Amino acid sequence: MLAELDDVGVDRRRGGYSRHVFEPAELALREWFREQAARRGLDVETDRNGNLWAWWPGPGDNAVVTGSHLDSVPGGGAFDGPLGVVSAFAAVDRLRARGVVVARPVAVVAFAEEEGGRFGVPCLGSRLLTGSLDPDRARALRDADGVSLAEAVAADGLAPELLGRDDVALARIGTFVELHVEQGRGLIDRGAPVALGSTVIPHGRWRFSVQGQGNHAGATALRDRADPMVPAAAVVAAARRIAVTYPDARATVGRLVPRPGGTNVIAAAVDLWLDARVPDGSGTRDMVAEIAECARDSAAVEGCSVWLHEESYSDGVEFDPGLRRHMAGAVGDVPVLATGAGHDAAILAAHVPAGMLYVRNPTGISHAPEEFAEPADVNHGAEALAAVLERLTT
Numbered sequence: 293m294l295a296e297l298d299d300v301g302v303d304r305r306r307g308g309y310s311r312h313v314f315e316p317a318e319l320a321l322r323e324w325f326r327e328q329a330a331r332r333g334l335d336v337e338t339d340r341n342g343n344l345w346a347w348w349p350g351p352g353d354n355a356v357v358t359g360s361h362l363d364s365v366p367g368g369g370a371f372d373g374p375l376g377v378v379s380a381f382a383a384v385d386r387l388r389a390r391g392v393v394v395a396r397p398v399a400v401v402a403f404a405e406e407e408g409g410r411f412g413v414p415c416l417g418s419r420l421l422t423g424s425l426d427p428d429r430a431r432a433l434r435d436a437d438g439v440s441l442a443e444a445v446a447a448d449g450l451a452p453e454l455l456g457r458d459d460v461a462l463a464r465i466g467t468f469v470e471l472h473v474e475q476g477r478g479l480i481d482r483g484a485p486v487a488l489g490s491t492v493i494p495h496g497r498w499r500f501s502v503q504g505q506g507n508h509a510g511a512t513a514l515r516d517r518a519d520p521m522v523p524a525a526a527v528v529a530a531a532r533r534i535a536v537t538y539p540d541a542r543a544t545v546g547r548l549v550p551r552p553g554g555t556n557v558i559a560a561a562v563d564l565w566l567d568a569r570v571p572d573g574s575g576t577r578d579m580v581a582e583i584a585e586c587a588r589d590s591a592a593v594e595g596c597s598v599w600l601h602e603e604s605y606s607d608g609v610e611f612d613p614g615l616r617r618h619m620a621g622a623v624g625d626v627p628v629l630a631t632g633a634g635h636d637a638a639i640l641a642a643h644v645p646a647g648m649l650y651v652r653n654p655t656g657i658s659h660a661p662e663e664f665a666e667p668a669d670v671n672h673g674a675e676a677l678a679a680v681l682e683r684l685t686t
């Protein structure tokens with residue numbers, strides 16, 4: 293089933309896939325979702341926040357919900373997100389083929405903008421649904437072309453004023469299980485095809501906007517410059533230097549945008565985004581505060597100013613231990629993995645019992661075209677998910 297998506301959103305410039313919410317590739321994937329539901333005779337709906345639901349045998353309370361997301365990071369792999377949605381449909385197929393009669397409804401879900409690739413806030417659809425993102429703030433989010441989320445949802449036929457906590461949708465979720473491609477080497481090292489998730493570490497995104505003075509690269513003496521790229525570079529260097537002082541921390545600057553962006557032009561401004569993740573308590577924000585101090589020091593020396601904005605923050609999450617025991621009962625003695633990656637399941641975990649299954653990724657690479665899962669492991673994952681659904685619904 294995943295192969296049906298091979299041609300959707302191929303990014304010829306960056307490599308891999310770029311599938312951003314409400315853009316043509318992601319809209320094609322939404323259409324694919326609706327077709328999958330129709331092919332199986334499942335009721336399909338789009339909720340107020342742009343999340344897609346397919347129901348078997350029909351919508352209802354205390355549902356066992358499974359799925360993931362269809363969007364990608366820029367230039368991402370084929371598996372992060374779609375594997376969970378495809379496996380959810382495959383698991384429902386397996387239960388139906390076995391003649392399983394479910395005592396609780398099952399829903400396949402595709403959450404909107406999990407990666408935050410277009411509007412910057414990850415898990416946008418699940419945060420809105422659960423009320424953990426202020427809808428006014430969400431409506432005002434803008435993509436790189438200046439289009440607001442309010443405009444994007446309206447263009448897709450949704451009502452921007454209805455974005456926000458959806459008690460009806462939330463009340464129907466009894467349990468949420470997300471299957472996901474593994475994003476590290478955990479399963480390679482353990483020689484197993486499938487694992488259960490235990491925890492997600494705290495993580496967030498911070499935008500640094502550095503203002504300087506645009507000028508001529510040849511005609512401006514070094515002493516006369518206010519070059520915002522210098523404090524921006526200080527952030528990049530400080531991120532690595534400071535992160536190594538926090539146990540098992542991660543700090544990444546994966547996106548840096550100079551304006552106007554010319555080889556022979558001293559930039560007038562640079563925006564850069566820091567993705568920071570520290571396993572322990574308040575460590576993430578503490579680490580960012582240290583990095584920000586380096587940015588301000590460098591900006592002061594260079595005659596620039598720097599403005600810092602926290603675009604998202606998620607506390608650490610431990611998935612529901614009772615659900616994990618049930619899942620282990622269904623899938624047997626498989627490894628249990630903690631992860632540094634964020635997921636919709638971690639957002640939902642604050643509201644309903646949530647759990648995760650990971651499928652081995654033999655490259656150990658994710659958010660890049662090399663992300664992979666062998667067909668036999670994909671099959672293993674779908675079977676494990678079917679076993680979990682069967683246990684939870686019968």
Ligand code: GLV
Binds near residue numbers: 632633634635
């Ligand atoms: C999502 O994949 C994230 O952890 O950034």
Ligand code: MN
Binds near residue numbers: 365372407659
């Ligand atoms: Mn991802």
Ligand code: MN
Binds near residue numbers: 635
């Ligand atoms: Mn994902």
